[in-house]
Amino acid sequence: MSIIEKAANRFEQNKGEVTPPLKVKLESPSEQSSKVIHEHNARNSDRKSITQVEINLAKLHQLGMITPDQGKTLAAQEFRGIKRSLIQNAFIKGAGAIHHGNLIMVTSALPQEGKTFCAINLAMSIATEMDHTVLLIDADVARPSVLRTLGLKSAVGLMDILLDEQLDLAEVMINTNVDTLRILPAGTSHRHATELLASQAMSSLLNEIANRYPDRIVIFDSPPLLPTTEARVLASQMGQIVMVVEAEVTTQHSVKEALRQIDTNPHINLIYNKSKAFAGGTNYGYGYYD
Structure with a gap:
């Protein structure tokens, strides 16, 4: 019996409610050199001024979330197991390589199932790896919650890059006090968000994100x-x-319908969230949907 069949049976047994012309000025070589240096320094200065934030790691720890130096908590142990196969799949070489394997979307069938919690914890867990960096992207553009959950102010991000071709990813990506963790906010809300996510600009951005840093895992809170x-x-x-599934709340029908919508992707994984039905009374179950 597959993991989804097992999960579906359990959901059925524990049903819950679901709810101008060009002017040329000739400059001397020294003037040209000075101008280039000035413009370069100005650009770098602007970028540095908007890209460094401090995440309150102590507060996150109090909320039961993973932080890099907290030790062997239950959540840290669970997500250590969850991330392992994802990382392995991300960097398969040769005939078995997965296209954009390092781009991992975290979603759920319905709101409030814990997908943002799991996306942040997964990113934090991967950030503790010795050989990888993480980019956490808030792609829930209608109701972004990554920055709020991390105690950070809203900022320009994904939607702004798609709307402004002059805006570079490096200008928008946020550095954090977790050295291996970067964040790309959702950015400005837009009524044509679906069309923007389906645009050539989005495809080009994803290719850039997937290939710019060969050691990077990219987590999308969808x-x-x-x-x-x-x-x-x-x-x-x-x-x-x-896909995050809330134990004893999400119905079998909702799970099946959500999986049907993404079944063209052969690499779908389930996190059974908020469950005490697994060995040791743990909060997370993990498995593959085939």
Whole structure:
């Protein structure tokens, strides 16, 4: 019996409620050199001024979330197991290589199932790896919550890059006090978010993100699948998908319908969230959907 069949049976037994002309000025070589240096320094200064933030790691720890130096907590142990196969799949070489395997979308069937919590914890867990860096992208553009959960102010991000071709990823990506963790906010809300996520600009951005740093894992906190269309569009461009299912709340029908919408992706994984039904009374179960 597959993991989804097992999960579905359990959901059925524990049903819950779901809810101008060009002017040329000739300059001397020294003037030209000075100008180039000035412009370069100005650009770098602007970028540095907007890209460094401090995450309150102590507060995150109090909320039960993973932080790099907290030791062997239950959440840290669980997500250590969850991330391992995802990392392995991300960097397969040769005939078995997964296109955009390092792009991992975290979603759910419905809101409030814990997908943002799991996306942040997964990113934090991977950030503790010796050989990898992490980019956490808030792709839930209608209801972004990554920055809020981390106690950070809203900022320009994904939507702004798609709307402004002059805006570079490096100008928007946020550095954090976790050296191996970067964040790309959702950015400015837009009524044509679905079309933007399905655009050539988005495809080009994903190629850049996937290939710029060969050691980087990219985690997308996606919208939920059933009430939105953005998640389905995003899923079609991901290498791997993690779907969070809230134990004893999400119905079997909702799980099946959500999986049906993304079943063209052969690398779908489930996190059975908020469960005490697994060995040792743990909070997370993990498995593959085939």
